[in-house]
Amino acid sequence: MAAAKRVLITGASGLLGRALCKEFGKNVMWETCGLSFSRSGDGLTQIDIRDKDALTQVIKDFKPSVIIHSAAERKPDVVEKQPETTYKLNVEATSNLCDIAGSVGAWVLYISTDYVFDGKNPPYKETAQPNPLNKYGQSKLDGEIATLEASQDNGVLRVPILYGEVENLSESAVTVLFDKVKDTTQHCIMSDYERRYPTYCGDIAFVIKQLAEKRIKGEKIGGIYHWSGNENMTKYDMAVAMAKAFGLPIEHIVADKSPSGGASRPYDAHLDCGRIESLGIVKRTAFNELIKDILQPHY
Template sequence: MIMSKRVLITGASGLLGRALFKEFESDASWDVLGLAFSRIKDPLRKVDLRNKDDVEQVIITFKPNVIIHSAAERRPDVVEKQEEATHQLNVAATQFICEAAVKVGAWVLFISTDYVFDGKNPPHAVGDLPNPLNKYGKSKLEGEKVTLSVNPGNALLRVPILYGELEYLEESAVTVLFTKVRATDTPCVMSDYERRYPTSCQDIAIVVRQLTECRLKDSSICGIFHWSGNEEMTKYDMAVDMAEVFGLPTNHIQRDKSASGGAIRPYNAKLDISRLEHMGITQRTPFKTAIKCVLERFMTN
């Protein structure tokens, strides 16, 4: 029986980390410590996760039961150019976290990505062999391996393209499209090729808390999990939905049927989420409902 429940969240200033922090903070039974790096706002604590001693010190002092490791370099085009810097954060820091977690008996949930798959034979089940196509996917797969090799009792949660409460529109690969959607006088082109499953960070945060609660009751819960929205969309589809929820015209948005440029992306890395569904975890908000809440304040500025 666990008397106190302490969760440490890395990347708590990030797109997903903010939602995770809020979700655990809203439940008084959790004592939450959120870590950040450059965007330090009270109550977040600054820790450079690439520094082994600092990582060990914060974990040994706080003694979490659970660590949600969300911090990462997650921009595929940046990773292509900054492989070594990415390795430091996505792999080496993950190792520091998992090793320190062992010292205090903490369970680590590593947030990963659908980009560990090649997207050639969807839906991808938790037991399917990953085959990342780009350096970002490779670095996250390495982070996954470290997480489970340091402690096979740890877990991974793979998620697809995310959107959530924003500091600025470009923060998410989904919401960045809105810059062009709302400029209704300027024709624009949107990719209508790769299949995506945009997922709300708020939904992921609820799923993570529910999975964590299950783990505290059942210590055999470990390994690989997937969560995802269930609406298959191209970027063109997302753009049209965004326009529709705000009553904007769509005739300035044109389809581009060719593959996206930059780092190679999987065509359809749909995740099979049945493992979590069988545990009774089902949190999903329709795209139009969730995206409207996120974008509302950007309709005027």
């Protein structure tokens, strides 16, 4: 039966990928193979997933029944400047991965983003029409299309802004705010415009493992899913919550009520998570419950 529970995780050295390895690692029935690119690490296999031959070799050797495809370029401002490089990773590698997965009978769950929506008409059901505002959102939407074109049985999971146990604060668009929050000698300007739903990576990893377990047991799990925390916060709200968690003053944190600069971002792309909730899967950690523990090593 062990062969039926092999999970291959791309982007395993990343923020979500590490949480996925931890979650699947809790259950000895899952044999995990984690792929990384530039980072080496315990048990990780370093490959460039844009190299189709190398990817084919890894997948054919490991013979996964489930592939969680988390690797991507996820920074909108980087993607805006490097659209071709991004396309190779976020779209072409996804398409190749799904073709190879199909040849070994593996089910693919592709991790996508709320940035596929324009943020003008929330909440967004899984069936809502995407309309990405920036090249990152477009590349992830193209990755979704490639995943589902390869097989309608494959899955897509859209998630919003993530936070979790970081190696350094800049690793997450949430934790990076703390760099400025903890320096109470300087004014820091925080966006108080776009509405966000910060979501703990551990919760997403839990949800993903539940989906994979159901799939392995023969339930029909496929198509588009959403998972999100349900606390509506701006970056200013998150910064204030961080300051309060550490008993720091908040007077140096200045709310900016205008749209953020750089690549266009959706105003409020709140994801309706009805499809996953209807499967009886729910896990939402409150922002204030863990944020201090997560930031403490970087204080």
